[in-house]
Every structure is written in structure tokens, then in C-alpha cells.
Amino acid sequence: MSNIRAVADLAGVSVATVSRTLQQPDLVSPKTRAKVTSAIKQLDYKPNLMAVKFRSGKTYNIVVLVPTVANVFFARVIRGMQEAAAAEGYALLLVNTMGDDDTEQKYAKMVHTSQADGVVQLRAFNPFDEAPSDNDDLLPMVNACEVLDAPNCPTVSLDNRRAATAMTEHLIELGHSRIAMFKGPKASPLTRERMLGFKDALQVAGLAYCEELMFAGDFTLHSGYEAADRLIAQNLPVTAVFCENDEMALGAICRFKEAGLRVPEDISVSGFDNIAFANYSDPPLTTIAQPAEEFGETAINLLIDVLKGKSKRAMKVILPFDLVARKSTGPAPKTPVNFTQ
Amino acid sequence: MSNIRAVADLAGVSVATVSRTLQQPDLVSPKTRAKVTSAIKQLDYKPNLMAVKFRSGKTYNIVVLVPTVANVFFARVIRGMQEAAAAEGYALLLVNTMGDDDTEQKYAKMVHTSQADGVVQLRAFNPFDEAPSDNDDLLPMVNACEVLDAPNCPTVSLDNRRAATAMTEHLIELGHSRIAMFKGPKASPLTRERMLGFKDALQVAGLAYCEELMFAGDFTLHSGYEAADRLIAQNLPVTAVFCENDEMALGAICRFKEAGLRVPEDISVSGFDNIAFANYSDPPLTTIAQPAEEFGETAINLLIDVLKGKSKRAMKVILPFDLVARKSTGPAPKTPVNFTQ
DNA sequence: GTGAAAGCGCTAACAG
DNA sequence: CTGTTAGCGCTTTCAC
Numbered sequence: 001m002s003n004i005r006a007v008a009d010l011a012g013v014s015v016a017t018v019s020r021t022l023q024q025p026d027l028v029s030p031k032t033r034a035k036v037t038s039a040i041k042q043l044d045y046k047p048n049l050m051a052v053k054f055r056s057g058k059t060y061n062i063v064v065l066v067p068t069v070a071n072v073f074f075a076r077v078i079r080g081m082q083e084a085a086a087a088e089g090y091a092l093l094l095v096n097t098m099g100d101d102d103t104e105q106k107y108a109k110m111v112h113t114s115q116a117d118g119v120v121q122l123r124a125f126n127p128f129d130e131a132p133s134d135n136d137d138l139l140p141m142v143n144a145c146e147v148l149d150a151p152n153c154p155t156v157s158l159d160n161r162r163a164a165t166a167m168t169e170h171l172i173e174l175g176h177s178r179i180a181m182f183k184g185p186k187a188s189p190l191t192r193e194r195m196l197g198f199k200d201a202l203q204v205a206g207l208a209y210c211e212e213l214m215f216a217g218d219f220t221l222h223s224g225y226e227a228a229d230r231l232i233a234q235n236l237p238v239t240a241v242f243c244e245n246d247e248m249a250l251g252a253i254c255r256f257k258e259a260g261l262r263v264p265e266d267i268s269v270s271g272f273d274n275i276a277f278a279n280y281s282d283p284p285l286t287t288i289a290q291p292a293e294e295f296g297e298t299a300i301n302l303l304i305d306v307l308k309g310k311s312k313r314a315m316k317v318i319l320p321f322d323l324v325a326r327k328s329t330g331p332a333p334k335t336p337v338n339f340t341q
Numbered sequence: 342m343s344n345i346r347a348v349a350d351l352a353g354v355s356v357a358t359v360s361r362t363l364q365q366p367d368l369v370s371p372k373t374r375a376k377v378t379s380a381i382k383q384l385d386y387k388p389n390l391m392a393v394k395f396r397s398g399k400t401y402n403i404v405v406l407v408p409t410v411a412n413v414f415f416a417r418v419i420r421g422m423q424e425a426a427a428a429e430g431y432a433l434l435l436v437n438t439m440g441d442d443d444t445e446q447k448y449a450k451m452v453h454t455s456q457a458d459g460v461v462q463l464r465a466f467n468p469f470d471e472a473p474s475d476n477d478d479l480l481p482m483v484n485a486c487e488v489l490d491a492p493n494c495p496t497v498s499l500d501n502r503r504a505a506t507a508m509t510e511h512l513i514e515l516g517h518s519r520i521a522m523f524k525g526p527k528a529s530p531l532t533r534e535r536m537l538g539f540k541d542a543l544q545v546a547g548l549a550y551c552e553e554l555m556f557a558g559d560f561t562l563h564s565g566y567e568a569a570d571r572l573i574a575q576n577l578p579v580t581a582v583f584c585e586n587d588e589m590a591l592g593a594i595c596r597f598k599e600a601g602l603r604v605p606e607d608i609s610v611s612g613f614d615n616i617a618f619a620n621y622s623d624p625p626l627t628t629i630a631q632p633a634e635e636f637g638e639t640a641i642n643l644l645i646d647v648l649k650g651k652s653k654r655a656m657k658v659i660l661p662f663d664l665v666a667r668k669s670t671g672p673a674p675k676t677p678v679n680f681t682q
Numbered sequence: 683g684t685g686a687a688a689g690c691g692c693t694a695a696c697a698g
Numbered sequence: 699c700t701g702t703t704a705g706c707g708c709t710t711t712c713a714c
Contacts, residue, residue: 051691
């Protein structure tokens with residue numbers, strides 16, 4: 001692999017001139033420029049960007065901490081990040097953290113060791129052990145999707161509370177009053193906010209909130225299936241289920257149908273995220289659409305602003321949601337189904 | 342950010358000693374080692390890995406060209422790669438290529454510019470424009486999942502032809518003789534191989550191959566839906582559909598049900614990949630399971646072998662498949678349904 | 683067991 | 699407009 005010196009020698013100029021020809025061609029006379037360009041071609045010279053980065057102290061790498069790349073929603077977010085990053089010359093170091101704190105810490109440290117310039121965290125967990133000081137030395141990080149209260153960290157989020165309220169209102173308008181909720185992981189702020197939004201709507205409608213109608217899950221198809229299983233076993237009088245994401249909703253529908261229930265005639269099911277499958281399930285899923293790609297794009301742009309010192313660290317972006325009413329929700333039956341029939 | 346010089350000064354030793362303390366502690370006297378270690382702690386010194394990489398000429402980065410990260414199957418492959426790479430100290434530069442040749446070329450060039458050591462390509466397309474020479478200077482690349490005939494490139498693949506034969510035999514055993522196929526993109530070798538396997542099985546069973554029963558698709562839910570739509574419109578006598586991936590199968594099932602058809606009583610549908618959703622659809626999908634994570638893991642390990650000069654470039658790994666029979670395929674009806682009824 | 687010094691490939695003063 | 703040179707942070711001979 002030829003280096004800048006080889007080009008300089010072949011062109012009969014100094015390395016500085018070669019560098020300039022590449023960086024600021026205007027400062028080089030056309031004649032010299034031609035010689036250099038020709039030498040570069042001849043040697044098929046490519047600048048060693050490793051050296052460039054080393055020297056500049058910038059890596060043009062961004063670490064992205066993703067709980068699971070296997071999640072369809074995150075896949076869309078990643079696509080958005082990818083495009084925004086590429087546009088600015090950054091590469092993404094994607095890390096599938098599996099929600100593991102140690103993994104996150106480990107990879108976030110790539111910033112400390114000058115392997116990356118900043119971090120985008122898609123989960124609400126601060127990957128740095130340092131106590132949040134008012135010190136300006138905080139690592140450049142942006143938090144997206146699942147958002148954290150950290151005051152020093154720009155965030156991109158959805159108004160999860162209001163979105164959950166909207167979905168709950170949709171169910172209430174359909175006549176549902178006994179609504180179960182299939183929740184995400186306890187530690188997730190998403191879960192907390194969506195539950196608050198759920199409660200808001202109940203309260204406005206004058207409906208009681210029942211703790212026993214809350215079912216734990218973890219955003220996987222399987223956990224939705226299992227929660228439905230528990231709901232059926234307990235045989236509680238319920239006419240609708242608000243699932244905190246689409247995968248759980250799809251898993252739940254699967255279980256309900258196995259039990260001989262019709263969706264939505266016997267029980268309505270709603271999701272959250274609007275993944276591609278939501279439109280092809282039977283029945284198609286009523287859900288909340290999130291601008292996933294925009295999450296990614298915004299997160300990267302925010303981070304780049306931070307890296308350039310352009311942005312205040314307190315920037316909070318809230319993206320809009322959209323309730324997509326499909327066929328999985330319908331009018332409440334007169335009386336709740338008896339699951340054990 | 343403190344550097345090795347600062348540590349050396351504080352410890353009252355030379356930079357060489359600091360470096361040795363980190364790299365080959367045995368060569369340093371315990372007393373000095375203690376001084377250095379203490380200085381490192383005191384300054385919270387982290388070696389600048391950018392500099393290390395620059396000097397060593399190794400980046401410990403691997404570029405991964407993924408057609409779409411949004412594809413559930415690839416998401417699993419990525420997880421496998423991630424783990425194997427981390428184990429060897431490599432980071433993954435994930436690129437969502439959208440199947441675009443230019444994007445692939447551009448990112449593959451990161452190897453040329455010393456930003457990455459090698460490439461894993463998940464699509465059967467050679468990202469380097471250079472004519473394949475017998476020159477040893479070929480870029481370190483491994484091809485996985487969709488495999489290429491390139492002689493100089495290690496590959497990890499499934500025996501797609503045999504898998505397709507197995508699936509077709511399964512359908513034939515159920516009494517189906519008029520089987521449609523929903524294909525992937527024309528350019529994909531997967532499509533070609535799976536079609537060959539399909540034909541193999543037909544031939545062995547003495548069944549005719551009908552060109553008009555082949556429907557084009559592109560592996561998305563939507564394309565499966567559309568292919569089913571065309572099949573219905575043409576009203577061909579068909580009792581089963583072999584889809585080349587699960588997403589198309591799920592899209593097709595959606596369309597068939599809209600048309601009032603029962604799966605599998607009126608028409609059987611099979612997929613390929615065994616994504617998570619395949620087990621939660623209605624009906625659960627009969628499909629071919631691929632060891633996705635193992636694809637990723639193997640690809641990375643193969644690449645690392647190449648990078649270390651350990652491996653011959655001709656290495657071809659073939660991973661096993663597994664036919665998972667669920668409820669979307671069943672006995673053929675006596676007479677094919679009339680779609681226009 | 684330790685230090686001095688060269689050098690990886692490049693860019694940016696600074697001179698000329 | 700072009701060349702000389704220092705130096706980014708680190709590892710690695712080669713002396714001592």
C-alpha cells in the first residue's frame with residue numbers, strides 16, 4: 001500500500017504538496033496539481049484514513065448501543081442513523097447490547113480510548129459509571145427512543161404518555177371499560193410513561209384502574225403470548241388488551257385465537273410501534289406509529305452537533321406519533337367473554 | 342486526556358517502561374511496575390487505541406454489508422457476528438446497503454483506506470470492481486448467507502437447493518401437485534438455487550414444472566401479498582405455495598385470508614428462514630430453519646482466519662437446515678379452489 | 683531492567 | 699506557490 005511519500009517522490013514534489021492537492025487544491029498550481037494527480041492515479045494511492053484520524057484526534061466513529069438489533073423497530077431506527085451518519089462522514093459501530101449493562105459500559109468506553117467520538121444510546125440507561133457531575137467533561141452521548149432524565153444528555157423521544165392516552169381513549173370510545181395492559185420490562189421508562197398515559201385516560205373517563213389487569217412482559221412475541229396465557233388462566237372479565245408493543249400484541253393474538261377467541265369481536269388488542277408485520281397480521285393491528293427512521297436521523301444529528309460544540313447538551317426533541325386504527329380493535333362485547341368456556 | 346508521556350513523567354520513568362508495563366509486565370521490575378500502575382490510576386490514563394491501531398496498521402474493525410438491517414433473519418445473523426467479533430476484539434461497522442452497489446463499493450473501500458481490516462458481505466455481489474485476479478492482494482472478504490461463486494472468497498452458506506427440495510417433497514407428500522412458487526429477487530443466487538431444488542423434487546416425483554406458477558417477489562411482506570394477489574387474479578389451479586422466505590409467506594397468507602381462503606385447507610403455504618413471527622402467525626408457518634446466529638459467527642471467524650493468514654481463501658462452509666412443519670401446510674384439497682368464487 | 687530514539691502516515695505551521 | 703519540519707501517541711529495537 002503506497003503512502004504519501006511515494007506519491008511525492010514520483011511526482012517530484014514534497015509530501016506537503018501532495019497533502020494540499022488533496023485538501024486544498026486551490027493553493028496548488030494547476031501544473032503541480034496535474035503531476036500529483038497523475039502520480040496518485042499511477043500508484044493507486046489512497047490516503048490512510050487511520051493516520052488522518054489519529055492525527056486529527058477525531059475518529060468519525062459513533063458507537064450505537066442497541067438493546068436488540070433483532071427488534072424490527074430498532075432496525076428502522078438504525079437505518080435512519082445510518083443515513084444521517086453517512087451524510088456527515090461518520091461510521092456506525094453497532095453494538096447489540098442485549099440490555100446488558102456491562103456490555104454497554106464496555107463499548108461506551110470506546111470513546112475514552114479514542115475509538116469513537118460519541119455514543120447513541122437507544123435504552124434509558126447511562127452507560128458511564130461516573131456520577132453525573134456538572135463537569136463539562138461528560139461523554140458525548142445522545143439518548144433516543146427510551147429516554148432518560150439525565151439533564152446533560154440530549155434526547156429524542158416520543159410523547160409516550162400522550163400516545164398511550166390516545167390509544168386508551170380509542171379503546172374507551174369503542175366501549176371498553178375493562179382493559180388489560182401488557183407491559184414492557186419494569187426498568188424501562190417506556191413502560192412507566194405508557195402506564196401513566198393509560199391511567200390518565202382512565203381517570204378522565206371515570207374508569208377504575210385495576211392493578212390485577214397489568215401483566216408483565218418484555219417486548220417479545222413470546223412474552224405477549226405468555227401474558228395472554230396468564231390472562232386466560234385467571235379468567236378476568238376483560239374486553240380489550242393494550243399491549244406496549246406490536247410484537248407482544250401479535251403474540252397475544254396468537255394465544256387468544258388458540259383459545260378460540262375472536263379478535264376483535266370477543267377481545268380487542270392494540271399494539272405500539274407499527275412494525276411492518278402489524279399490517280399483515282390477522283386481524284391487522286391497531287397501533288401507534290412512531291417515526292422510527294426519524295428517531296435515528298435526529299439522534300445522529302444531535303450527537304454531531306454536540307461533537308462540534310454546536311449544541312447545548314440540554315436539547316430535548318419530541319417526535320410526533322400517529323394512531324393507526326386497524327381491525328384488531330372493535331366495539332366492546334356486551335359482556336366480557338368467559339375464557340374458560 | 343492524559344497520554345503515555347504524562348504517566349511516564351509522573352511515575353518518573355520513560356514512556357517505554359509505561360508501554361512495557363501494559364504490554365509485557367514480566368519485563369518490568371515489580372517496584373517500577375507499582376509506580377507506573379499507580380500513576381496510571383492517578384491520571385485515569387487510557388491508552389489511545391487510535392494511535393495503537395495506527396501504529397500497528399490494524400484497525401480491528403470489520404465492515405459488514407447488510408442488504409437490510411430491517412430483515413429479521415439478518416438481525417439474527419448480525420447478533421452472531423457481534424458475539425464472535427467481540428470475542429476477538431473486533432468491532433463491527435454495520436452498513437445498511439439497501440442492496441445498492443454503489444453503497445457497497447463505497448464502504449468496502451474502507452478497507453483500502455485502512456479504516457477496516459476486512460469485509461463480510463451478506464449478499465452475493467462482489468463489492469470490488471477489480472477483476473478477480475490470482476493476485477494475492479485480494480481484499481479480505483467473506484461471503485455469507487447469499488453466496489457467490491468467487492473462487493477466492495471463503496463462504497458460509499446453506500444448501501439452499503437441498504432445503505428447497507426437502508420443502509417441496511414435504512408438499513408433494515401432502516398430495517400437492519400444482520405448487521406455485523413465490524420467488525426472491527431475480528439477481529439473488531438464493532432464488533436460483535431454491536428454484537433448482539424445487540425442480541429437483543418435482544422431477545423425482547414425476548410432476549411437471551410450470552413456468553406460469555412462478556411469481557416474482559423481493560422478500561418483503563408486501564411482495565408476498567402482491568404475488569398472492571396476482572395468483573388469485575389469474576385463478577390458476579394451485580393447492581400450495583412455496584414462498585422463498587417467511588415474510589413473503591406471511592404477506593401471502595394475509596392476502597389469501599382476505600380472499601376468504603382457508604390456510605391450509607384451501608391452500609397450503611410454506612416459508613423459508615423460520616423467523617420468530619413464523620411461530621406466532623395464524624396459522625403457524627411451515628418453514629426451513631436456518632442457523633442464523635451461526636452464519637454470523639462462522640463468517641466472522643472465517644474472516645479473522647483470513648486476516649491472520651491462517652486460512653486458505655477457498656474455505657467453503659455449509660450449514661445445516663431443518664424443516665419445521667407447522668400448520669400452514671396440510672393435505673391437498675381434492676380439487677384446487679376456485680379463487681374467483 | 684530501563685531509557686533513548688526512530689518511525690507509523692499524515693497535516694499544519696512556518697519559511698522561503 | 700512550495701518545501702521543511704515538528705509532532706499526534708504509541709511500540710519497539712537497540713544500547714546501556
